[in-house]
Amino acid sequence: MNLLITGGNGFIGYNFTKYVLANCSDCEVICLDSNTYAANIVEISSSRYHFVRGDIRDGALVGGILADYDIDRIINFAAETHVDNSIANPNLFVETNVLGTAVLLQKAREFWGIGGDNLYFQVSTDEVYGEIDADGAKFTEDSIISPRSPYSASKAGADLLVKAYFDTYNLPVVTTRCSNNYGFYQHREKFIPLIITNALLDKPIPVYGDGNNVRDWIFVLDHCSALWSVLTAGESVVGKVYNIGANCEMRNIDLVKFILDYLKKPASLITFVEDRLGHDRRYAIDATKIGTDIGWRAESAFETSMIATIDWYVARYGERK
Template structure:
């Protein structure tokens, strides 16, 4: 079975490629433009496996994308995206190109019959924010993005929905909560904490640190996507949540505790513009319809993640 993975050299995409190589016999093609957040050496090393083919290219470039369309795919799993909110606030150009135009180009290719189905990987941020007492987001929650990144992801979600409704293409959407685990870029929340703590530098925490995120270990996310790939229903949206709601400040303190570092490294800074207060995901549909359940606990997975980043950063500082 041939599978095309877009963004397969990035954080979640690379973990998914590892998952497919370990748990399936699929033939895998990866397309990735190898931006700053990718892992070119890791994906290049994986090409020693005869089941993996790598194509360097941008999904927003039609000719780059067509270079991967020399075969029929059982499925396309679409991870490729710009995803760092802070960067989108500074300049959203790349977000519009990759997240919206890139998804459009993929959908146009799907119209030609290159794949039997496609999973579009999205985010809980398209739903906006919750108050502390509101129920978690479900697949029926309205889209209400509050920053340029989530707005471009919501836009791509709507394109996918429209192409399903208009052209009856075999499309599915997943929306996940905050991922953590190996290969995440150092600009993100948990890697930043680890890197700053390793260097005994001040750790910047937005606002009062009381923002709540629902943490999902990337391996559990990959397992969910694999289930949806095999048994998901076209036209459906599947929420993938960790069920681990934590305040940002509590996550920071736990990481410092794991690393044997002082809370005095914490430094509160001006809050991010349009900062969502709380995310929480209801994954009951995925659990009841496809039988997904998490395999890991937050504390053990956080411990593993911190150790991975310590090992990774240790070679570069």
């Protein structure tokens, strides 16, 4: 497999790159990443790994990579991902997430032509489904696409382009929509790293609104194993969408308390701040289909993996008190 991983220096992309190199001895991995502020700048020393710094919107660059490395699989993680930033600067999200995906799809189509054992894999999010009430049914792959933030709208736009390339050009594609990830190598602006690093400094922990918003959490390595299962499942996944989740719903306030308890920090650090504009109330993923079709299910226990995550950030940032 000659695999192009776009956004491979980001939180999930970097974990996935390491996962592939560890689990596939005959995979050549090409990482294309523009190294935005969100990227991890880390070395991967493997003769099967090649890094290209560049932008997914650069069609000439993307086309050159596909040809030079004879790419037969593309998995697209590259995106602007922080909802708060999307509220401040929505156009950047449209440019990277929608236009970037459009360039990748078009270059894949031009390079692969018709037929062949190829796959374009779009890594998407449950946020494209919008929000659900506290007692509403979980999102399935048939839930309507109803994004509510510029971030999720740009991801939804990209998902629809992927669908269009399948319906119109028969490009072999698959899309996954995962719930919120936690784990190693996530940027400090995101909720869990922010809680941990602020707590370590005894700084206030900002919690939006009343803290009762519910997120459905999955350990990043479970997400990676799900992506790998889909990537290697063969032709049966082509044209399909799979939800990925670990049945782990939690109120934001309870997550903050769990982390503070573990770090032995006082709940008085919690500071409720004005709610995010259009803040989605609850996400919850029904991941039955990926289990039935491919046999994947999440394996990590929340407490164990969350503690490993906290320990990782403490080891990385703890000494900067």
